[in-house]
Amino acid sequence: MMFRRMFLAALAATGAVAAGGVAAQAYPNKAISVIVSFPPGGDTDALGRLFAEKLSSRVGQSVIVENKPGASGTIGNSFVAKAPADGYTLLFTPNTFSIAPLVLKTGAGAMYDPLNDFTPIILAGTQSLFVVATTASGVTSLKDLVAAAKGGKITSYGSPGSGSPMHILGAMFNKSAGVQITQVPYRGSGPAVVDLIGGHIPMMYTTLGPVAQHIASGKLVNLGVADPQRSPLAPNVPTLAESGIKDADVGAWQGFMAPKGLPADIQRTLNGHFNEILRMPDVRARMTLLALVPAGGEPTELAKVNTEHNSRYGKVIKEFGIQAD
Secondary structure (H helix, E strand, O other): OHHHHHHHHHHHHHHHHHHHHHHHOOOOOOOEEEEEOOOOOOHHHHHHHHHHHHHHHHHOOOEEEEEOOOHHHHHHHHHHHOOOOOOOEEEEEEOHHHHHHHHOOOOOOOOOOOOOOEEEEEEEEEEEOEEEEEHHHOOOOHHHHHHHHHOOOOOEEEEOOOOOHHHHHHHHHHHHHOOOOEEEEOOOHHHHHHHHHOOOOOEEEEOOHHHHHHHHOOOEEEEEEOOOOOOOOOOOOOEOHHHOOOOOOOEEEEEEEEEOOOOHHHHHHHHHHHHHHHOOHHHHHHHHHOOEEEOOOOHHHHHHHHHHHHHHHHHHHHHHOOOOO
16 A cells, blocks of 8 residues: 555656646747837848747747837837737847837837836847948048038938937937937838938938948948947948047847746746857858847846946937937
């Protein structure tokens, strides 16, 4: 009898362990949606689709990218904030995520708290911001650009949207250079580049990926980089500071978020997959083409940079009185 009880107890324990193992491996058991809050054609969309493809291969489930553009990304971001925290709705976003709610007027778009409404998963990569102009504008240097702006020949610039780091850079550039170049906000980098190449706007603040081919073809001129040092991706392009534009260093990042309350085991699972994806040679090569420096690491790295950008650019927004047009 004692042996029988011991046997049954051991069997029950084994069953519990097995059940626990099944539960731990149950995620994901259906398709995952990755929300990109900007339209196709930009580097966020391109990189989001690359990560979705790789994640799908690793987990054996469909990973579907859904573009939900509008209101400088806050429409899609708010959608994710309100989604179930079960790991089946993820957000792939640039650092406009940290800034846009500080810039948009009340009622201008769906709102969310970038510090408290989400669970960080991974910082995918970092990017430099550049100042580019059309060859047709006749501008070949930042000195030319400032002179053209002061002379009224260049009066507007394109950005991926109000509250983007490019918008912040535009305000800081104006102050440092003593000019007034007006933002023309678009629903992402893709549409802005189309109008730039089409001659509807003379210049743009942008990451390198969406404009690299047009710089190579001679349609655009890369005037400067908003980093403390020159970019290894464009070593011949001077920094803004080298050209006399002081205190206008602005960078960008891309990362994955989930709704607040994501279970820790799912957070660890996704973070592990994305770190492995970031080590893949073809992914790193694609990121180089998009002018991103791979990052990775623990979710805390994304939480840290999100908090830092929200704080730093929040002060800039308040100081300059930056608001959506």
